[in-house]
Amino acid sequence: MEKQKFTIADQAIKLDDRAKMYLTKKVYTLSGNKLGTVKDILFANGKITSLLIKGRNENIIDFKHIKPEINDRIMLSIDPISLLLGKTVFDKEGKKLGKVKSINQIDNKNEFTEMTVKRNIFTRSQIIKAAEIETLKENIILNTEY
Amino acid sequence: MESITTDDILGKTALDGHARVLGVVVKMHIDTEAKTILGITIDQGLTKPDLFVGLAHVKKFAKNAVFLHGLTFNALKGKNVISEDGERIGTVESVVHKNEQVVSITVNKKVGTFKSENTHYPASKIKEIGETIIVRK
Numbered sequence: 001m002e003k004q005k006f007t008i009a010d011q012a013i014k015l016d017d018r019a020k021m022y023l024t025k026k027v028y029t030l031s032g033n034k035l036g037t038v039k040d041i042l043f044a045n046g047k048i049t050s051l052l053i054k055g056r057n058e059n060i061i062d063f064k065h066i067k068p069e070i071n072d073r074i075m076l077s078i079d080p081i082s083l084l085l086g087k088t089v090f091d092k093e094g095k096k097l098g099k100v101k102s103i104n105q106i107d108n109k110n111e112f113t114e115m116t117v118k119r120n121i122f123t124r125s126q127i128i129k130a131a132e133i134e135t136l137k138e139n140i141i142l143n144t145e146y
Numbered sequence: 147m148e149s150i151t152t153d154d155i156l157g158k159t160a161l162d163g164h165a166r167v168l169g170v171v172v173k174m175h176i177d178t179e180a181k182t183i184l185g186i187t188i189d190q191g192l193t194k195p196d197l198f199v200g201l202a203h204v205k206k207f208a209k210n211a212v213f214l215h216g217l218t219f220n221a222l223k224g225k226n227v228i229s230e231d232g233e234r235i236g237t238v239e240s241v242v243h244k245n246e247q248v249v250s251i252t253v254n255k256k257v258g259t260f261k262s263e264n265t266h267y268p269a270s271k272i273k274e275i276g277e278t279i280i281v282r283k
Contacts, residue, residue: 073228075230
């Protein structure tokens with residue numbers, strides 16, 4: 001019984017050390033955009049499965065997208081699609097359509113089929129398909145005219 | 147061939163290659179001898195000086211905005227620079243460019259309270275330019 005208690009405590013110490021590597025660290029995406037800071041860590045069967053990152057939005061990032069080298073900051077191997085939220089959308093002729101309000105994600109993948117864009121509370125939402133996006137950087141430029 | 151007038155250009159929003167809103171087009175510059183357009187001036191707001199952009203940098207005069215190629219080099223100054231593995235390196239102090247391409251950047255890093263050191267990175271070492279610049283080690 002005492003031997004079992006020692007093993008569980010030992011595992012807890014190891015997990016605690018690993019968790020400290022990640023908690024409160026700043027997280028940057030593949031494109032160099034700051035996503036936020038690590039607020040919590042999710043475990044399953046003694047292994048880290050994902051990190052809860054809090055920035056402009058809350059993101060749960062699968063651990064497989066975290067680059068193994070940990071330094072001052074944590075680097076991701078992806079650009080999470082949640083970063084699209086709040087970006088301004090312009091059409092092909094530069095007409096401002098509004099801001100991204102929601103994204104239609106494909107299962108649990110980092111991909112989406114369409115997004116909802118709205119200019120203000122008095123206007124209708126518009127559905128924009130992912131294939132219509134030409135430029136996706138600080139804001140979004142479409143390849144079609146609205 | 148579609149033609150437009152200065153009414154269609156002046157007062158329009160200027161967007162760079164990263165879809166960043168630079169400001170509003172306020173002037174158009176014309177070479178009086180060659181009778182060609184040299185470029186445009188963009189009003190970047192109260193806190194920044196006006197920005198002159200050569201015609202070669204203009205991608206398209208669209209109905210509602212003027213689209214520019216790439217990033218304006220001024221936009222890179224002051225950006226944070228980190229390495230591929232997340233190590234903070236410093237901030238961009240200056241940019242060397244040629245033919246609308248970045249040739250190199252100089253990154254300033256504070257070493258102690260009053261000291262700082264500059265490190266030079268050629269374009270080949272720059273991995274990604276976003277909100278932050280990522281460089282290869």
